[in-house]
Amino acid sequence: MPPHVFVVGESVYRIPAAHAHADYDRVCSRERRTPAPSSDVTIRQLPDTLVNQIAAGEVIERPASVVKELVENAIDAGARRIDIDLEEGGVRLIRVRDDGGGIAPEELALAVQRHATSKISSLDDLEAVATLGFRGEALPSIASVSRFIIASRRGDDDHGIALAVDGGRVGEPAPKQQPAGTTVEVRDLFYNVPARRKFLRAERTELGHIEEWLRQLALARPDVELRVSHNGKPLRRYKGDGGALFSGERLAETLSEEFLANALQVDHAAPLSTDSGSLMRLSGWIAQPAYSRASTDQQYLFVNGRAVRDRSIAHAVKQAYADVLFHGRQPAYVLFLEVDPRRVDVNVHPAKHEVRFRDGRAIHDFVYRTLQAALAETRAGAPAGVSAGMPGEVASPSSFPSSMDLGASSSTPSPYAQAWNRPMPQTGLGLRVDDARAAYAALYAAPSSQPQPAVRPLPETQDGEVPPLGYAIAQLHGIYILSETADGLIVVDMHAAHERIGYEKLKTAHDSVGLRMQPLLVPQTVAVSEREAETAEREAATLAALGFEITRSGPQSIALRGVPALLAEGEVEALFRDVIADLVEHGASRRVASARDELLATMACHGAVRANRRLSLPEMNALLREMEATERSGQCNHGRPTWAKFTLGEIDRWFLRGR
Numbered sequence: 137m138p139p140h141v142f143v144v145g146e147s148v149y150r151i152p153a154a155h156a157h158a159d160y161d162r163v164c165s166r167e168r169r170t171p172a173p174s175s176d177v178t179i180r181q182l183p184d185t186l187v188n189q190i191a192a193g194e195v196i197e198r199p200a201s202v203v204k205e206l207v208e209n210a211i212d213a214g215a216r217r218i219d220i221d222l223e224e225g226g227v228r229l230i231r232v233r234d235d236g237g238g239i240a241p242e243e244l245a246l247a248v249q250r251h252a253t254s255k256i257s258s259l260d261d262l263e264a265v266a267t268l269g270f271r272g273e274a275l276p277s278i279a280s281v282s283r284f285i286i287a288s289r290r291g292d293d294d295h296g297i298a299l300a301v302d303g304g305r306v307g308e309p310a311p312k313q314q315p316a317g318t319t320v321e322v323r324d325l326f327y328n329v330p331a332r333r334k335f336l337r338a339e340r341t342e343l344g345h346i347e348e349w350l351r352q353l354a355l356a357r358p359d360v361e362l363r364v365s366h367n368g369k370p371l372r373r374y375k376g377d378g379g380a381l382f383s384g385e386r387l388a389e390t391l392s393e394e395f396l397a398n399a400l401q402v403d404h405a406a407p408l409s410t411d412s413g414s415l416m417r418l419s420g421w422i423a424q425p426a427y428s429r430a431s432t433d434q435q436y437l438f439v440n441g442r443a444v445r446d447r448s449i450a451h452a453v454k455q456a457y458a459d460v461l462f463h464g465r466q467p468a469y470v471l472f473l474e475v476d477p478r479r480v481d482v483n484v485h486p487a488k489h490e491v492r493f494r495d496g497r498a499i500h501d502f503v504y505r506t507l508q509a510a511l512a513e514t515r516a517g518a519p520a521g522v523s524a525g526m527p528g529e530v531a532s533p534s535s536f537p538s539s540m541d542l543g544a545s546s547s548t549p550s551p552y553a554q555a556w557n558r559p560m561p562q563t564g565l566g567l568r569v570d571d572a573r574a575a576y577a578a579l580y581a582a583p584s585s586q587p588q589p590a591v592r593p594l595p596e597t598q599d600g601e602v603p604p605l606g607y608a609i610a611q612l613h614g615i616y617i618l619s620e621t622a623d624g625l626i627v628v629d630m631h632a633a634h635e636r637i638g639y640e641k642l643k644t645a646h647d648s649v650g651l652r653m654q655p656l657l658v659p660q661t662v663a664v665s666e667r668e669a670e671t672a673e674r675e676a677a678t679l680a681a682l683g684f685e686i687t688r689s690g691p692q693s694i695a696l697r698g699v700p701a702l703l704a705e706g707e708v709e710a711l712f713r714d715v716i717a718d719l720v721e722h723g724a725s726r727r728v729a730s731a732r733d734e735l736l737a738t739m740a741c742h743g744a745v746r747a748n749r750r751l752s753l754p755e756m757n758a759l760l761r762e763m764e765a766t767e768r769s770g771q772c773n774h775g776r777p778t779w780a781k782f783t784l785g786e787i788d789r790w791f792l793r794g795r
Contacts, residue, residue, distance in 0.1 A: 185280055185304035188250060192280055195273055195274060195277045195486050198345060202278055203232070203349060205274035206230070210232060210317075211268060213234060215360065216235060218361070218362055219363045222365065222367070223368075224339050225339035226325065227333075229322070230320075232320050233319045234318055235317040236317050238293070244288060244309050248299065255267045255269065268441070271483075280303065282324055283303070284300065284322055285299070286299050286301075286320050287312050288319070297309050298312040354389070355386065384396050387399060391434055399424075400421065400422050400423070402420055402510050408479065408498060409495050409498055420471040420472045425511070428462060429467075430464075431466060434469070437469075442491070448722050449500065452501075456503075456504050473499070497722075512767040514767075515765070516604075516778055602622040605760040608757050608760060614749065615629065624783040628759070629779070636763075636768060637763065640769075651681070653699070661689055666691055666692050668717070669692055671720050672688065672694050682725070683698070683701070683703075703731050711727055711731055
């Protein structure tokens, strides 16, 4: 039975015949409750106060947003000390005082007008923004939803001048005693926008958001002193010492002593692109895989000194850790990315939390390769922590030269860059498990029938130094190797360590051959979106390098004509879809390499020595030497640690020696 058609007001409804009467009554009832549109609707200019309140909805989310905008203005004004006074988590009061350059008396009223700024004056300035703020929206937006007072004095002025704004209503400037610099006072945030105020959280929660943002700032600008008080009591002080961050003090203060003890320094520069003539530089610290987190609470990224969130770079970091991080855990890092400001668009988010890169793929690949090479150096026995080998000449991020000024000679070759270009060793090691086992047969032969002495003296190397993992002295429960070092005891999980050694050898052997493509007798059609089809067609060369031969067979379909040979027996269609999704979102993909690595990891696991396999001392020592020479040997293929060290001092404390 065809449906009934009802016209109610200006709406047309098609209702199944079986429900016609009931639905008609319901529709008519709803239409009676809906007011008819006004016939005299006109376009009108919104009042300035309402415009500022609308803008505040985008810029000012909570008290932490106000602190961020005011402190960034202070830094842009050249402040070296900033005092932040808070009450009730910033809801009742936020007062920010700085010792910056100040505002001219005749310009103070202009500072609270929309889109009034001293930081840009042309499109060229906007395309090369080097300051933290530039929109000119912060002060008028804040002033429209609070009781606002700004007072300022330049260093050579006789007195300061103050201006009050109450809920967007601007008063008259008046003289005021004021030290050099600027003081901004924000009281009763959202008092005139009760709907917004209801969404604020408890005092402790709002204060926590402010503290977290100040922690970011303390990492980015160790040269600025920050003093914070809450409800009249001192809360925190970050001393303005430009070298504090790089001596490790600021890292320990903001992130913890444990992060400092596990931090690896990264500092590398590379050409941004072949035609730009500028460099990109990545510096900072990444935590060793053993120091991982359940959440992303210790992930800090700064682009040209600006704290941002970027999915592409976060993806690159996660990919770099993929081979060494335990499942479900998150890496910790503090990274500073320096690129030519003209190649970064910072004007893509109202609160400036995000940026857009002109060379997104190059930057993603650069971050991934830099961190992957750094993590490759996490060999068993290598010293951990910033204090282990941290060069003192590294400059603070605030003094980094712009990428426009970085020349090729300004950055010394890093071991990470050397690792990228290191040729893969040629080897006849195949990809079958039997071949992997045969390669280790000579090293891990059956235990010798010759009796071993009960106690051996600690042997020495030719140069008189003990290797990092020392020399084996015993095997515990057929699982762990006990090794004596110059300053303590090493315990090694022999299966996990041997698994990593075999895995790295298999990867090296496979990399020397490259990804082979296996043609399909019958092309396989894959249905995709039109955007994905366009990406696949555009990136055909990239897909070929990953082992896929494709042709576009329709507006929303791709014909697979060849697939990676090593993975041909798996779910190649699902793998291809994942690769295309990565190319669309990140401009690069490691899905094929990850799938290959999973297969090689399984092979290495099957080829590794098992529990209760008795090893001789020479075999155990051979395993220790292999660990010292193998990349990423500090973790097994699944991210578990392969070794642990106990110093003599720790062991002495177990037995209360010296007390």
